[in-house]
Amino acid sequence: MDLFPLVRPFASIVDPETAHRLTIRALRMGLGPSQHASDPVSLGIDLFGLHFENPVGIAAGFDKNGEVPDAMLALGMGFAEVGTVTPLPQSGNPRPRIFRLPVHRAVINRLGFNNEGHAVLKRRLLARRRRPGIVGVNIGANKDAADRVADYEAGIRVFDGLAAYFTVNISSPNTPGLRALQNKAELQGLVARVLAARRTDRVRPTPVLLKIAPDLNEEELNDIAEVALAEGLDGLIVSNTTIAREGLVSGVHAGETGGLSGAPLFTMSTGVLREMYRLTGGRIPLVGVGGIMSGDDAYAKIRAGASLVQLYSALTYEGPALVSRIKQGIAARLAADGFAHLKDAVGADVEL
Ligand SMILES: Cc1cc2nc3c(=O)[nH]c(=O)nc-3n(C[C@H](O)[C@H](O)[C@H](O)COP(=O)(O)O)c2cc1C
Structure with a gap:
């Protein structure tokens, strides 16, 4: 049963960060709904050595400390990304730091990587390590790290073997100077060091993805595509x-400082996704995130080049039943377009 419509009025009057804390607590207590039906075969996809039952994942930031990845998978998500986690615990920026913009179905946040640090997340991931389901770890750098790249290397070393994949997050607008790591020379050094930090005793090295900002110009996108292909990012x-x-x-x-997510981000992030698909020639998988509020939105990302999608803000407005609706929507659109498998629709709107 979907209890969200009952709690929504309450959730919308309390401070968003408190509402989020209560949601995580409820999920930890096992109060989240469970989806038992298996996904249509058309939604499955194989990428970087992993089989995804469906392409819809929870984006980073919802479960920064890895408290509820299994509850998110039980909602029907095809994968869950925990983090961003930094080596040392960090309290982030002063509150209030999350703002709802209901008229726009948007959120502005300036959390600043508040999280419990590597050791706590490692303990939680160790406790669930025999469970099924794809759980990726999104890694970041402490605000006052002397060598930020070393913080990313540390993330790889600590979680290699526990993470199904890594996301290197250099695109949060809330850690001063972080996004400068997206510049070509810096990025090349970072990616080379991060990839080299992986364990070499595994059958296949753990996949590493890079998460980028939507606020990049054509030249910056081109540089990132070049580095991604040359260095072998997954x-x-x-x-x-x-x-x-x-x-x-x-x-x-609307005037709050921070990163804007939700519906107003859709067009911009999908445009960058399409451009990145073109620049990489479809040679590396892309994950489409930003403003997905419906199955149609998710499907548009797939046709623009995404092999997987993630969402966060829409869940706070629509509740957990949204996950099933999005999956049904994608499956219906695939069938209507005559695609037997998700991979056939990836990039269908982009001329290479
Ligand atoms: C409250 C909040 C916290 C977030 N924290 C993180 C984070 O720690 N790491 C990260 O890579 N992205 C973080 N994000 C960004 C989301 O993962 C996602 O990229 C972005 O919100 C766009 O998707 P959406 O429009 O579906 O929310 C956060 C977003 C929100 C709203």
């Missing part, structure tokens, strides 16, 4: 939140 996640405020006509909180 995939790109497009995108993080935006510092732009296009599409926000008015309303409370």
